[in-house]
Amino acid sequence: MGSLSRHWPRIAVTLIPLVFALLHATGALHLGVLQRLDDIIYDARLRATMPRTLDERIVIVDIDEKSLDEIGHWPWGRNRVAEMVDELFDRQQASVLGFDVVFAEADESSGLKRLRQLAQAELKDQPGFVERLNQMQASLDYDALLAKSLQKRPVVLGYYFTGETQAKGVLPAPVMRRSELQGRPIRFIGWSGYGANIEQLATQAPMAGFFNPVVDSDGVLRAIPLLSEYKGEYYEALSLAMYRLLVGLPEVAPGFPREKFFGSRSYGGLESVLLRHPKGTVAIPVDDKVSSLVPFRGAGGVSGGSYRYVSAADVIGRRLPPGSLKDKIILVGTTAQGLLDLRATPVGEAYPGVEAHANVISGLLDGKVLFRPDYAVGYDAVVLLLAGLTLAFTLPLLSATRAVLASAAVIAALVSLNVYLYSAEGLVLPLAAALVMCITAFALNMSYGYxxxxxxxxxxxxxxxxxxxxxxxxxxxxxxxxxSMKAANKELTVMFCDMRGFTKMSERMEPTQLQELLNAVFNRLTDIISSNRGTIDKYMGDCVMAFWGAPVDIPHHAPLAVKAAIEMAGAVRQINEEHRAKGIPEIGIGIGLNTGTMCVGDMGSENRRAYTVIGDAVNLGSRLEGLSKAYGVEIVASETTRKQAPDFAWQELDRVRVKGKEQAVAIYRPLAPAAGLERPLLDELKAWGAFLRAYRAQDWEQSDVLMLNLQRMNAKKYLYELYSERVASMRLLPFDPEWDGATNFETK
Structure with missing residues (x-):
């Protein structure tokens, strides 16, 4: 105890990360980096433990590129889909069929509607026309053909929910009602609209499931909601509907948590979704959003090896041997890129959405469901306390070597317990907070006193x-x-900022007044650069040069430079408001940003030296500052800067060739942080992108139409006036197949 009392400052320092980790675990302080790290750990663990074996029970009938080439673009005529359904059940003897597509509109591709109109109007007196139409009517009503194929067959149709207020098609019957929840505030994913199948099909195949996934904040699909809410009623997912059809349509009921360890007693959500059957009840564990983690089997896709893929064209063309799909669970989906059902998942960036549903069905059949239990918060808190207190009261008493070994042992125990619960029980429990807490506690403890x-x-x-x-x-x-100040090549971001209007002001103001004004402006801009971790290179008259990433390495130097530039432009606007109030002429600003490899170090003569940057990337930054006036914007950035600052919204200005460079470069204007961007600006950027594509394709008619729309959105924008004049002049020239859309600037 005497030793511990002497080390209380080190113990207190070691407990700091424990406090923050507990605040994060209990939800009092959300640390996004820890959530992202937990996602990374989960993804890595999932990839490491995937079986990577073929599940022969499930077959995916793929609307692939081959099918689109052979049959035509999607959606196909329902007669072709009817042929596929008949082939799967009659000749192939499939067990259950599910559609990861929706038939939300009536099929009029046969022309039957127009023929009926002719029979009632222009050709009603034509001998034999009406009679012949009546004879052909059955074969031309494609929706009726598909409805007949679906009739009394084990088919689950697909549909989707949406956040928009719309109602297309016919929803299936809900599988659970609000009264069954006993007044508990369950956090179902709720929707305000849907797109379902037309009534003619829905009545013949009454079972249907939604195929909406759960996409996390990083854009990755890790889970699928088993139940979702719409207008106080609860509907099942496609995968759950197919599983229920396979096992005899058990009743769906809520599974409330029982009293267990780690504080689940106070948990108000669902512990599981119950499937009640006369032979017994199956409990499917779910998270707080009534979702189930997807138990991915492998990399996904045709070559992923998890499921057999059969081209829809081969099914419709009857190229498979009879009975080759006997007793198989069939999912109809697509891997064609143009049909937009490829998802980012922990196991692949372009993972077929239909295979996610196949994985859930496979997991339900095997009884292997991954889930985050309701007591995950309590588990995390207990583990943090045990590990944190152990390190806090042990490390101060140990030598550096033994402290390393003790910390490693605690971390190994945490990881081993977590991996065991995952592999043996299917429990997905948090680990990131405990790992970061242990590492940070060790680092603080070892560095204390030095x-x-x-x-x-x-x-x-x-x-x-x-x-x-x-x-x-x-x-x-x-x-x-x-x-050190030794020169080195590093990737940095350079900024050139030029104040405009001081030359004219110098003719009207005393030198001391001009000096005072210039110093006041520089002070405010320099403070912004410094607060964003920038290094001032030099002042050149009414221009300031700065760079980011040296002497201290800053991995996110480009975003910091962009943030500083936006703040500097805002500061100048505020300065101009003050000038107007005082009757002082306003000033302008032009900022150029470029990211690239530069030489940085102490350079100059023996009498005068400076810590500065030089190189081609620096020269380009200077050229970009000069272009800001030409495009009527405050900030011009290169494409390399834009790519390294993805959290900002950008507007492409042009492709240019500046003096001294033969290669055209794309230039951009940063607008604001991308998060929370208002809808009118998003629409304007979308319209602007369409205009640039038409402009570079030399489609002047389309360019004019799009430009008129842009000018209606923002009539005062100089950039749109500039391009409007360009289009007017260039449309007089013949089409130039060699033109790359770039603008040449020969002056600095």
Missing amino acids: FVESRSKRELANLFGTYVPPELVDEMVKDPEAY
Whole structure:
């Protein structure tokens, strides 16, 4: 106890990450990075444990590129779908058929509707026409043909829910009603509209399931909701509907949590979805959104090896031997890229959506369902407390080597327990908070007491203090040996910012007034650069040059530079409001941003040196600043900068060839953070992208139409006036197949 009391500061420091981890685990402080890390761990664990074997029970009839080439673009005539259904049941003897597609509109491709109109109007007096039409009517009513094929067969149709208020087609009967929930506020995924199958088909195949997945915040499909809510009633997923059809249509009921460890007693959600059958009850575990994690078997797709894929063209063409699909569970879906049913999943970036449903059906049949239990929060809290307190009261007493071994042992125990519960029980439990807490606690404990000598700080501050903001100097003094002024090639982001209007102001103001005004503007812009971790290179008259990524390595240097540029443009607008109030002329601003490899270091003569950047990427940044005036915008950035700052909304300005470069480069204007972008601006950007495609294709008629629409959206935008004039002049020229859409600028 005496030793622990002497080390209480180190214990307190070690407990800091435990506190933050507990706040995150209990939901009091959401740390997105830990959630993302948990997703990464789950994805890696899932890939490592996939069986990668063929499930011979399930076959996917694929509307693939071959089928589209042979039969035509989707949707096909329902007569072809009827042929496929008849082939699957009559000749192939399939067990159950599910459609991962929806038939939401009547099929008029046969022309029957028009023939009926002719029979009632222009050709009603034509001898034999009406009689012949009556004879052909049955073969031309494609919806009736498909309805007849579906009749009294084990078929589950697909449909989708939507957040928009719409109601197309006929929903199946709900499988559960709100009264069964006993007043509990279950967090079902709710919808306000749907797109279902036409009545003619829905009445003949009354079973149907929705095929909406759950897409996480990172855009990855990891789960499928087994039940969803619409207007107080609850409907089943396609995979659950097919499973129920396979096992005798058991009744669906809510499974409420029982009292267990880790605080599930207070849990208000569902523990499981119950399937009640005279022979017994099956409980399917679900998470707090009544979703089931997809138990992926393999990489997915035709070559993934998890399921047999059969081309729909081969089924319709009767090329399969009779009975080759006997007793198989058939899912009709698509892998064709143009039909937009390829999803990002933990096991592949272009994973067929239909195979996700196949995985859930396979898992239900095997009784292997992965799920996040209701007591996951309590489990995480208990594990954090045990591990955190163990490290806090043990590490201060150990040498560095033993502290490393102790920390490694705690981490190994956490990982082993987590992996065991996953592999043996199918429990998906959090791990990221515990891992990060252990690593951070170890790092804080080991670094405590080792303060940087003031001499090291003074030396580094003297070396870099005039170039970089104080907070970066504070970072650098933690490891002074890692920094020097020696030249090196690094990927950085450079900024050139030019104030416009000072030349005209200099003719009307006293030199001291102009100096005071210029210094005031530079102070505000420099503060923004420094607050965004930028390094000031130099001031050149009314221009400031800065760069990001040196001397301190900043992986996200491009986003910081873009953020600084947007804030600087906003600061100038605020300055102009102050100028208008004081009767002082307004100023303008032009900013150029480029990201690329540059040479950075201490350069100059023996008498005068500076920590600066040079190189072709720097020159391009300067050229881009000069282009801002030509396009009537405050900020112009290169494509490399745009790619490294994906969290911002961008508007492409042009493709240009600047002086000194033969290769055309795309230039962009950053607008604002992409999150929360308003709908009118999103629509404007979409219309602008369409215009640029028409412009570069030299489709001047289409360009004019799109430009009129853009000018209605934003009539005062100089960029649209510029392109409108370009279109007007270029349409007088003949079509040039060699033109790449780039604009040449010969001046700096």
